[in-house]
Amino acid sequence: MASVTILKEACKGIEDCGICIFVCPKDIFIESGRMNAAGYITPKLQNEDDCIKCQNCMIYCPDFAIIAEGKKEKSTEPEVEHE
Numbered sequence: 347m348a349s350v351t352i353l354k355e356a357c358k359g360i361e362d363c364g365i366c367i368f369v370c371p372k373d374i375f376i377e378s379g380r381m382n383a384a385g386y387i388t389p390k391l392q393n394e395d396d397c398i399k400c401q402n403c404m405i406y407c408p409d410f411a412i413i414a415e416g417k418k419e420k421s422t423e424p425e426v427e428h429e
């Protein structure tokens with residue numbers, strides 16, 4: 347099982363950012379309805395057991411507000427064709 351942690355106080359909020367919701371292939375992130383100290387509405391986790399440990403969320407979060415632990419099982423990055 348993966349372990350995904352959201353560092354809420356570092357988050358820029360799903361309205362101003364929301365990248366984690368966009369990049370997660372398993373729709374693990376949803377709106378929490380809660381604000382952090384800076385006034386941003388943060389995401390929360392649902393169905394964390396469905397996480398495939400792709401680490402997209404941690405890689406793409408611009409504010410380093412997500413820690414995704416667990417061994418990466420497969421990449422969801424698009425394949426680049428070489429000529």
Ligand code: SF4
Binds near residue numbers: 373398399402403414
């Ligand atoms: S590691 Fe991948 S599947 Fe798991 S929460 Fe992050 S983006 Fe979603």
Ligand code: SF4
Binds near residue numbers: 358411412
């Ligand atoms: S990608 Fe990071 S900063 Fe953006 S909403 Fe998700 S946790 Fe917050």
